[in-house]
Amino acid sequence: MFTHWGRIVYRFRWPTLVASLVLLALSVSLLWSLTGPTMTSPSSGLNTQSARADRLINQQLPQTPPTFDLIFTSKSLRTTDPAFRSAMATALAPLQRDSRVSTVVTPHTLTGPQSAALRSIDGHQATAIVTLTGSSTRQDYAPLRALVQSPTLTITATGQMAISHDFATYLRNDLASTSAVVFPVALLLLLLVFGALVAAGLPLLVAIAAEISGLAIGVNLLNQFTDVSQYATNLIALIGLGVAIDYSLFIVSRFREELAAGRSVPESVATSVGTAGRAVAFSGITVAVGLCGLLFFQGSFLASMGGAAAIAVLLAVMWALTFLPALLAVVGTRTNALRLPFLGRPPRNGHGLFHALATRVMRHPFFALVPALLLLAVLAAPVGNLSLAQSGIQGLPPQAGSRVGMDMLQQNFPNQTLNNFTVVLDYGSSNPQSSQNVAALGAYQQSLSRQPGAISVGGPQFGSHIAVLAVGSHTAVQSSQANTLLTSIRGLTPPPGAQAVVTGATAVNTDNTNYLLGQVPLALGFVMLATYVLLFLLLGSVVLPLKAVLTNLLSISAAFGALVFIFVQGNFSGVLNFTPQPVDPLVLALLFAVMYGLSMDYEVFLLSRIQEHYRQTGDTVTAVAMGLERSGRLITGAAGIMIGVFLAFGVLAHTVIIKEIGIGLTIAVAVDATVVRLVVVPAVMRLLGAANWWAPKPLARLHRRLGLGEGAAEERSRLRAAA
Secondary structure: OHHHHHHHHHHOHHHHHHHHHHHHHHHHHHHHHOOOOOOOOOOOOOOOHHHHHHHHHHHHOOOOOOEEEEEEEOOOOOOOOHHHHHHHHHHHHHHHOOOOEEEEEOOOOOOHHHHHHOEOOOOOEEEEEEEEOOOOOHHHHHHHHHHOOOOOOEEEEEOHHHHHHHHHHHHHHHHHHHHHHHHHHHHHHHHHHHOEHHHHHHHHHHHHHHHHHHHHHHHHHHHHOOOOOOHHHHHHHHHHHHHHHHHHHHHHHHHHHHHHOOOOHHHHHHHHHHHHHHHHHHHHHHHHHHHHHHHHOOOOHHHHHHHHHHHHHHHHHHHHHOHHHHHHHHHHHHHHOOEOOOOOOOOOOOOOHHHHHHHHHHHOHHHHHHHHHHHHHHHHHHHHHOOEOOOOHHHOOOOOHHHHHHHHHHHHOOOOOOEEEEEEEEOOOOOOOOHHHHHHHHHHHHHHHOOOOEEEEEEEEEOOOEEEEEEEEOOOOOOHHHHHHHHHHHHOOOOOOOEEEEEOHHHHHHHHHHHHHHHHHHHHHHHHHHHHHHHHHHHOOOHHHHHHHHHHHHHHHHHHHHHHHHHHOOOOHHHHOOOOOOEOHHHHHHHHHHHHHHHHHHHHHHHHHHHHHHHHHOOHHHHHHHHHHHHHHHHHHHHHHHHHHHHHHHHHOOOHHHHHHHHHHHHHHHHHHHHHHHHHHHHHHHHHHHHHHOOOHHHHHHHHHHOOOOOHHHHHHHHHHHO
8 A cells, every 4th residue: 555655656746746835835824824822721621620610700700800910129229218109100100001901009009918918028129910901911911011111120020911921932932942953953963864965854844844734733723623732832843843854764764775775766765655654654643642642631731732743743644655755756866965975874784783782682682681671660760759730830940030020929928919719609599699698608708717828818709609709828839838728728618508619720730630640541541552553553463562562661661750850859950940840740641642652653663674574584583683773773863863853842942841841752762762672672572582473363364454564475575685
């Protein structure tokens, strides 16, 4: 099937190129015309207590208008000095005249404890709380913030809108800065692999096309039908670039190999698509299946991010099987043009580094396997210290303006509410404002105010069937004190006839973590079962897919351990510019899906090549050595490119979530392409021997009938002729 497809693409190479360019132009147009993703709630559709409370509020109460805080600081003036008050009033005057602003509250517009809460304990800082009108959006923040200037006071912005603006700005800038680094690095690594400028440039062309279409279709178009997190843009760039370059690398390499064997351009295109292209198709589907495991997290933005990333991967496969073969058909033997000396020359059969390594490993498989497993165990050991919590403002770099402002509020304004626990009392069909309910509500409100850590209880606000109370606290969202307060609030007996549900940042954090842990077994089971079936369809063996699943779990565990070592325990936090913190559970699920798919990526390429040689010789030891010789250099080169892409995101990105994804994937690919593929896989296959290829007779007949192991006889005769 794939060989036939290669011949079709060669025959219609010019129409294929024209169609590809038209699709690329449409993708560019779509990318410019559609509104990109926004920062959405990570849990608005979940079946959790906090999500239910949020839905009740949204259904029965007016939408809460957006707000932001402005902190005015003077080293010499105190907030009670007339000069400080005058300077603050002058700076805020443009906001008070703006139609987009509803209210501006300062210490000078309030009295008593409320006024004192907006003044710092050292007397040199004051906070203004700016509330916008209900029709305002987050796009209004930047122009409004620009209106507030002072020649004598330092002004720092924080709060809801400022934090959202900083996240969006950093993510947008991260994508631009990393893209500027990634492509030159990828080109340099491709030159090292191929040793020819034309061959190195082809994968980059495919990667550019795949990234543009992935962003246009996988993110922007999907965002028109469902909420997609703004993190999706960086994720698509991260994964789409990596897999598109990888897939192109394997096909271009196989094409050059066929040309070097003396075959014509048409046959080289057909054979490359029939072998490497077939592996690319299975690999892409496997990666997409891993990402589709995120669909089990319905209600969170993980589901849409998984869908968007899966679309981007499948688009990368499409470009690799259409646009790239057409380019190869047109370029032909000029693929090797502009060659660089001493680079990209393949070793003679049986004399390569990877052939020697595989032979040495298989000569003493136990002595190679045990140290490799011990190393993986050491890398995975920190997983025991894993802590999970939803990423909040600490996901921004320490120097981000809104985070600096929040740190000021946390340290210098002890009586200011920084963490709200919103208690929703649901009366069902009853009237919450009946005299009996209001009396009981007052007693309940008093109970809330006595809870340790509560500094205020606001409300009630009444909906048609709900009453809402806001318990204010100064505790940090992820702190143990906040969790204790949440537990005590949820443990209170609600008023008669009402059911209490609690939301707020701490409640959402707790509920989301518990939800994730509950969904993990389903997602994990689906991904492993689906990839097992796909590998059986590719290889016709029931043993090799099981080996692949287990070895992939080893590399993922090692990567998770390294992730905990860095981000939870705080090693290299100074170099990487972040604050040690728990790992966001949604990020952990995302990382598992991507890591599993990419680990299986290299497994598919390696086992496909081993299978080719096993068909020729019937000898597992020889097949593994030759397969690793032919694919080891490419897997290492592909891994180097992946690492270059991922590491650029991990090091250059400013938000912790993107850092975690970039560095986590860097470690996973590095471990997988070295310790696992070069040591564990050949050692295990040597120990299994002929059992590697075993399948029960009914399944073996099914595999032959499906014809997905296509070209077995053709490959056998061709390889024998080449030998």
